[in-house]
Amino acid sequence: MSFPPLEALNLQLNALDAQGLRRVRRHVESVCQPHLVVDGEALLAFNSNDYLGLAAHPLVVEALREGASLYGAGSGTSHLISGHSQAHQRLEEWLSIMFSSFVPSVRVLSVSTGYMANLGVLTALADSSKGDITFFSDALNHASLIDGIRLTREPFQVYRHADVADLSLRLSSCQSGTKVVVTDGVFSMDGDIAPLTDLLSLCEQHGAWLLVDDAHGFGVLGNSGAGALEHFNLRSAQLIYMGTLGKAAGVSGAFIAAHEHVIEWMVQRSRPYIYTTASAPALAHALLTSLRLISGEEGRRRRAHLQTLIEQLSTAPIPANWQRMVSSTAIQPLVIGSNQAVLQASADLKAQGIWISAIRAPTVPVNSARLRITLSASHSTQDVHRLVQAMSAESFL
Numbered sequence: 001m002s003f004p005p006l007e008a009l010n011l012q013l014n015a016l017d018a019q020g021l022r023r024v025r026r027h028v029e030s031v032c033q034p035h036l037v038v039d040g041e042a043l044l045a046f047n048s049n050d051y052l053g054l055a056a057h058p059l060v061v062e063a064l065r066e067g068a069s070l071y072g073a074g075s076g077t078s079h080l081i082s083g084h085s086q087a088h089q090r091l092e093e094w095l096s097i098m099f100s101s102f103v104p105s106v107r108v109l110s111v112s113t114g115y116m117a118n119l120g121v122l123t124a125l126a127d128s129s130k131g132d133i134t135f136f137s138d139a140l141n142h143a144s145l146i147d148g149i150r151l152t153r154e155p156f157q158v159y160r161h162a163d164v165a166d167l168s169l170r171l172s173s174c175q176s177g178t179k180v181v182v183t184d185g186v187f188s189m190d191g192d193i194a195p196l197t198d199l200l201s202l203c204e205q206h207g208a209w210l211l212v213d214d215a216h217g218f219g220v221l222g223n224s225g226a227g228a229l230e231h232f233n234l235r236s237a238q239l240i241y242m243g244t245l246g247k248a249a250g251v252s253g254a255f256i257a258a259h260e261h262v263i264e265w266m267v268q269r270s271r272p273y274i275y276t277t278a279s280a281p282a283l284a285h286a287l288l289t290s291l292r293l294i295s296g297e298e299g300r301r302r303r304a305h306l307q308t309l310i311e312q313l314s315t316a317p318i319p320a321n322w323q324r325m326v327s328s329t330a331i332q333p334l335v336i337g338s339n340q341a342v343l344q345a346s347a348d349l350k351a352q353g354i355w356i357s358a359i360r361a362p363t364v365p366v367n368s369a370r371l372r373i374t375l376s377a378s379h380s381t382q383d384v385h386r387l388v389q390a391m392s393a394e395s396f397l
């Protein structure tokens with residue numbers, strides 16, 4: 001090799017190996033559910049965000065097939081050209097009804113991924129402010145929120161994780177005409193829920209928007225599965241809600257629910273929304289079935305079972321030198337510390353047929369490498385029991 005940029009890349013890749021930071025993708029050969037075949041090996045997995053087990057639900061799978069017959073495999077072009085199908089429209093209308101209790105004059109925009117939804121709403125807000133805007137971002141926010149704020153090239157402040165007092169001081173001393181507080185609803189790597197009631201009253205006091213990324217709450221929290229806003233019983237025109245549809249909803253995609261003016265502005269001006277091909281209408285069609293399941297009896301049953309599993313795991317013993325994070329959600333992280341130690345723990349569990357991914361920096365802070373256990377309604381109590389047994393093995397004592 002004598003092309004210097006390639007040599008430089010190779011050196012940096014080798015450095016990742018030395019730090020235990022090289023990431024590898026495994027090849028899953030079976031349907032999305034806890035009992036997987038991975039590179040030919042049978043494993044019990046605890047790392048999917050398919051919290052309700054809908055990804056492999058027969059009715060959702062059948063609806064996807066039906067959607068493909070009705071609309072074809074793709075959308076052909078962007079929403080503003082001719083890619084906005086009747087299925088997308090129905091999905092948005094269903095979600096609008098679901099969110100009408102939480103945001104007055106609500107309208108919903110369906111977007112192809114949560115990452116794009118965050119880029120889309122953040123840049124649209126910045127674009128409406130004529131350069132007079134400041135973002136306030138929780139220290140543990142998801143990468144897509146951070147990247148969305150960066151893309152605006154507008155000023156931002158990072159407040160201490162879930163610290164309402166710190167945020168209050170920052171809002172008080174900010175003169176910007178538009179203020180936007182940005183937070184995960186359920187924090188993706190810690191599993192704790194943001195103090196949304198206090199955050200919203202602070203935002204109302206300061207005339208700020210509150211953007212809630214509820215990727216891990218939608219479908220899971222709230223009596224009807226509407227997520228964090230339902231969980232806390234919130235209602236405000238200042239709320240902007242981002243929910244994803246590839247996690248608990250089991251399919252793919254995302255949406256923004258907000259006052260109709262916010263949504264109409266996004267349709268007019270949000271570049272990450274406008275300049276991309278609409279998702280396959282068949283996905284939206286499948287999502288209609290998924291949403292019916294989420295808000296109906298089956299959803300309630302699955303959420304109740306998930307809650308049983310959360311209690312089972314969060315009260316079980318863990319190895320003495322691991323630290324359990326305080327979490328009441330399906331995300332139950334165990335902090336181990338160093339990259340090498342977490343990789344070793346992950347490998348030891350794998351030797352017992354259990355697959356939990358090792359999460360390292362930069363996804364989480366340095367020296368807080370962890371096993372991020374996620375539970376799903378498609379796990380059985382026996383599955384969780386197997387995990388607890390595996391963690392009590394010789395190698396972890």
Ligand SMILES: *Cc1c(COP(=O)(O)O)cnc(C)c1O
Nearest residue numbers: 113114115142144188213215244
């Ligand atoms: C997964 C996730 C996203 C991105 O959603 P995708 O639909 O997977 O692009 C955004 N925010 C949070 C907190 C997430 O966990």
